[in-house]
Amino acid sequence: MQFQDNGVNLGNAIAVSNGAATLTTSTLAVGAHSFTARYVPANAAAYETSVSAAVALEVTAFAGVTASQTITTEVKAGELLISVANQNVVLPSPVMATDGSLLTTTGALNPITVTDTRAGNPGWTVSGQVTDFVSGGNAINGANLGWSPKVVDKSPVQTIAAGALVEPANAIAPGATAPAGRGLAAARTLAVASALAGNGTANLSADLALKVPTSTLAGTYTATLTLTAI
Structure with missing residues (x-):
């Protein structure tokens, strides 16, 4: 028995055994096929040649099998933090200006640490505002x-x-x-981090200057400077 694919022989003829012939192959190309079996008798005088009806087959490429997994991650919002290691700033005692019109003193803020870990890196602004300086019932305008x-x-x-x-x-x-525009009794900007350039840690400070009326009574005057990061 000679098996054929689209009229082309598939290997050699297969001997018929017990009325059957079998061909096994793994080399068929992807696409359309038309198989026939052509019987070739060993004794042409006793048997006639015959051809089977065509059997169609479509061979497709193996696309594999699939499975899936869902992968999830949560992006945290992050934080904008502001802190000071030392909350106490002591200015020297004010001294008389050379023209005798007022008392002055200077100093500096302790370092202010700003850390930004927020997703999106939106930037930030730090501002400060001070209360009046108070000593008992007496005050110095902030x-x-x-x-x-x-x-x-x-x-x-x-x-x-x-x-x-x-x-x-x-x-x-x-x-x-x-x-x-004068003084810190109103909120004033200490520093600004640009959008897309604020993530990280920065240390800020400021030099301070205080002018005190000569009529101010003796005492230890204290004010609170509130620093806001947004």
């Missing part, structure tokens, strides 16, 4: 305190700009309104 912000250090990938110089009011009395 607007008499000014600062000169500075960036002490930062992560290499950060872009941070120090806030503008804020001059102190000129020793105004308690309760008086400071001239526009």
Whole structure:
């Protein structure tokens, strides 16, 4: 028995045994096939040649079998943190200005650490606002305190700009309104980190200047500077 594929012999003829002939192959090409079996008798005088009806077969490429897994991860929002290692700033006792019009003293803020780990790296702004200085029933107007912000250090990938110089009011009395832009009685910018350049850790500070009216009674005066990161 000669098996054929689209009229082409598949290997050699197979001897018929017990009325059957079998061909096994693993080399069929991808695509359409038409198989026939052609009987070739050993004794042409006794038997006639015959051909079977065609049997169609479509061979397709093995695409494999599939399975799936769902992979999930949660991206945390991160945090914007602000802290100071030392909360106490002591300014030297104010001294009389050379013209005798007011008392002055200077100093510096302790380093302020800002750490930003927020996803999206949106940038941040740190501002500060001070209360009046109080000693018992006496006060010094908080607007008499000014600062000169500075960036002490930062992560290499950060872009941070120090806030503008804020001059102190000129020793105004308690309760008086400071001239526009003077003093820290209103919130003032200490530093700004640009969007996409705020992630990391930075240390900020500022030089301080305080002007005190000569009429201020003796005492230890204390104010609270609130620093806000947003």
